[in-house]
């Protein structure tokens with residue numbers, strides 16, 4: 173009889189886990205509290221697959237920059253002070269992790285994970301056989317200032333040392349690559365290994381594929397408890413009609429994004445996760461756009477062309493699960509976009525409806541991925557912050573390896589979910 177895995181969360185991490193578990197012959201049930209099955213962050217993000225992002229979020233220099241940004245309501249980063257022990261612990265860990273040693277430790281692993289995921293995306297896209305906007309054009313790190321370009325050029329040298337195809341381009345070379353848009357930049361770094369796709373289309377196609385291959389979806393179903401019985405694991409559920417029940421399987425995968433910490437706590441596991449709210453604006457019929465995914469470096473804003481629409485996103489707001497839209501942060505994104513794209517009409521930005529999503533942010537820039545300590549039948553997969561979409565496929569593969577009792581294809585020591593207590 174085949175084994176049954178219960179996956180909590182229908183985001184990119186949950187669906188990717190379900191995909192790889194099903195391929196290994198598991199019966200799989202995905203439990204998702206949203207009635208339509210829409211994991212907001214995974215459907216609406218910028219869709220960039222980022223081997224270029226091998227420096228973790230917590231890195232030297234980040235703290236000083238972040239402190240300056242805290243004073244500016246339009247800046248791309250903010251932490252709302254509040255009386256929370258979890259926030260205090262997270263901030264302390266973040267500060268402790270922003271070291272050269274951590275970048276040296278984490279960088280090669282992040283690169284290996286992202287490169288593996290990039291390969292798996294190519295395979296997945298062919299297997300799905302539907303257009304999900306897969307665009308292997310790399311990424312442009314666009315620099316408005318010479319200082320920004322000098323810093324990015326140093327990063328490009330580090331990227332080349334790690335084997336990436338990273339080149340510094342002057343404005344003429346950027347124009348030759350992109351042509352159409354009017355840009356106010358001094359140059360860019362182009363990293364060839366990156367790619368982008370339409371996250372909403374990918375999620376829909378992946379879910380349809382999973383349903384066709386026999387994965388069950390329990391939507392509108394909130395998991396309120398997780399238990400490990402030694403011989404198997406169990407979840408407590410609140411069903412759409414608000415009735416409560418339990419469901420037993422051989423293993424449970426906690427892939428509940430920013431909400432994972434509440435479930436992990438029931439197993440005595442402390443994940444230091446903060447929801448990092450991000451914003452985006454998607455222009456339906458843009459007059460200015462880039463075909464290659466881009467980061468507007470000094471502004472920390474991303475742009476992607478998704479199905480002919482131009483998505484401009486950014487901001488990391490650490491303010492709990494507050495869904496309100498800050499007009500000041502939106503204004504910050506709009507002004508940044510117009511600084512780099514001077515001919516982008518303000519009206520196009522004002523007409524685009526704002527979108528927000530929560531990234532599950534760990535304090536040391538690394539996901540939590542592994543078995544819950546002392547609970548061999550529960551696997552935790554979260555904390556991917558700004559690269560959860562990129563790392564979805566490789567995370568799913570590693571989750572399936574762990575649940576199946578195989579040795580993981582990458583060393584997961586640094587990702588131990590128990591590393592923060």
Ligand SMILES: Cc1cc2nc3c(=O)[nH]c(=O)nc-3n(C[C@H](O)[C@H](O)[C@H](O)COP(=O)(O)OP(=O)(O)OC[C@H]3O[C@@H](n4cnc5c(N)ncnc54)[C@H](O)[C@@H]3O)c2cc1C
Pocket residue numbers: 180181182183184185186203204205206209210211212213214215216217218219220221222393394395396427428429430431432435448449450451452474485486528529530531532553554555556557558559560561562563
């Ligand atoms: C503006 C923005 C741009 C981004 N751009 C990129 C990008 O270009 N590239 C990239 O790699 N990443 C990007 N990200 C990050 C990426 O979106 C996230 O890291 C990723 O979507 C996280 O996926 P997840 O599956 O862990 O969580 P989610 O997508 O949040 O899914 C978790 C799911 O679990 C469900 N859930 C939670 N608790 C329960 C429960 N108790 N019971 C049942 N269900 C539950 C939730 O309803 C949710 O559907 C971006 C994020 C933002 C905000």
